[in-house]
Amino acid sequence: MLLIHNICPDHGDRLIRRILTTDEPIPKGAVWIDLLKPTSLEDKKIEAHLGVSIPTREEMHDLEPSEIIYTENGAHYMTARVICQSETDVPKLADVTFILTEAALVTVRYDEPGAFGIFLNRATKPDGCGMEPAAVLEGLIEAIVDRAAEVLRGVGDRIDARSRQIFDGKSSDVEQGGAYQAVIRKIGQYEHLISNVRESMVSVERVLLFLSANFKRSKKSASAITPEWRSAIRDVQAIEEHATFISSKLQFMLDATLGLVGLEQNKIIKLFSVVAVVLMPPTLIASIYGMNFKAMPELEWAHGYPMALAMMVVFAILPYLFFRWKKWL
Missing domain, CATH: 3.30.460.20 (CorA soluble domain-like)
Known part of the structure; x- marks a missing residue:
């Protein structure tokens, strides 16, 4: 042009x-x-x-x-x-x-x-x-x-x-x-x-x-x-x-x-670490009761299973509340 x-x-x-x-x-x-x-x-x-x-x-x-x-x-x-x-x-x-x-x-x-x-x-x-x-x-x-x-x-x-x-x-x-x-x-x-x-x-x-x-x-x-x-x-x-x-x-x-x-990213990694810690007590309890020893008197209890579930929930909540109290979350 x-x-x-x-x-x-x-x-x-x-x-x-x-x-x-x-x-x-x-x-x-x-x-x-x-x-x-x-x-x-x-x-x-x-x-x-x-x-x-x-x-x-x-x-x-x-x-x-x-x-x-x-x-x-x-x-x-x-x-x-x-x-x-x-x-x-x-x-x-x-x-x-x-x-x-x-x-x-x-x-x-x-x-x-x-x-x-x-x-x-x-x-x-x-x-x-x-x-x-x-x-x-x-x-x-x-x-x-x-x-x-x-x-x-x-x-x-x-x-x-x-x-x-x-x-x-x-x-x-x-x-x-x-x-x-x-x-x-x-x-x-x-x-x-x-x-x-x-x-x-x-x-x-x-x-x-x-x-x-x-x-x-x-x-x-x-x-x-x-x-x-x-x-x-x-x-x-x-x-x-x-x-x-x-x-x-x-x-x-x-x-x-x-x-x-x-x-x-650190927050995400921190969250994963907290979740792992929260699940450690229930995992420990489940591992103990998964051994099925004869000398375990709790195995014969009628409320032994509900008690194990309750302990898992309690020990999962307690670490979370502790982390919140320390302001780590």
């Missing part, structure tokens, strides 16, 4: 989005060309229009670390990993390549990260975006960072809810509902999402460091653009620190959950 975004000065300098077919020419003044799951014909069309090379999906995925960011024929190629499907149980990272030229910004992607929707909602409003390709790139990176912060905040809220479920819940509810097992599974999902956020921010930080060190929008704005990149770098580093903090909370929560699971 070939998405073209033009700046419309007559409507408050906002982006106007158009979907082009393969046969339609690229309009003049297109500052952002968004290639979503592009075909080979669409790639060739953009290559002929801007004189840049469009990487394929396989090339984007198999890039070496030294090839993630480079400059070729005056165009800056930057590949970042962006959070995608963060609301599902199986979040993932989507490779997005930014190609920044003097004429336009080209983005190549094969997924639909939520950050692009966030940026479009801003940029399609009056004065929602600058009029240069670099300004569009700034807005996209800002949206990616904002989305990562939003994902971390959502994970933090869910972790707090799970914490309350564990530390405020009753053990009987936990045993019957299997809440511990569900929490441990959720902890694994949260840790996977947090690691995705951290990995995404590391790749975005590399892009920002490259831009702050090498890119100048124009001679007039060369002194003004660097602080914007550096401010974004600080935001990214703050998110990375927040992700580390949430990860440590998850580790504590996992340790506490496993500790509580151990306590519940």
Whole structure:
């Protein structure tokens, strides 16, 4: 899909989005060309229009670390990993390549990260975006960072809810509902999402460091653009620190959950031990009367059998009452 975004000065300098077919020419003044799951014909069309090379999906995925960011024929190629499907149980990272030229910004992607929707909602409003390709790139990176912060905040809220479920819940509810097992599974999902956020921010930080060190929008704005990149770098580093903090909370929560699971298991083992002790006196009595010696006068008693049963019940109840009195149960 070939998405073209033009700046419309007559409507408050906002982006106007158009979907082009393969046969339609690229309009003049297109500052952002968004290639979503592009075909080979669409790639060739953009290559002929801007004189840049469009990487394929396989090339984007198999890039070496030294090839993630480079400059070729005056165009800056930057590949970042962006959070995608963060609301599902199986979040993932989507490779997005930014190609920044003097004429336009080209983005190549094969997924639909939520950050692009966030940026479009801003940029399609009056004065929602600058009029240069670099300004569009700034807005996209800002949206990616904002989305990562939003994902971390959502994970933090869910972790707090799970914490309350564990530390405020009753053990009987936990045993019957299997809440511990569900929490441990959720902890694994949260840790996977947090690691995705951290990995995404590391790749975005590399892009920002490259831009702050090498890119100048124009001679007039060369002194003004660097602080914007550096401010974004600080935001990214703050998110990375927040992700580390949430990860440590998850580790504590996992340790506490496993500790509580151990306590519940100890209770079960303790119960089995008590049952074994409770059954020892009846077993002893039954063993004695099961010998059937001739010299046992009780064998001739009419009430010998009821007496044996009564003794078994009494000696089964007495240890239980003793354990309750000692608060071992």
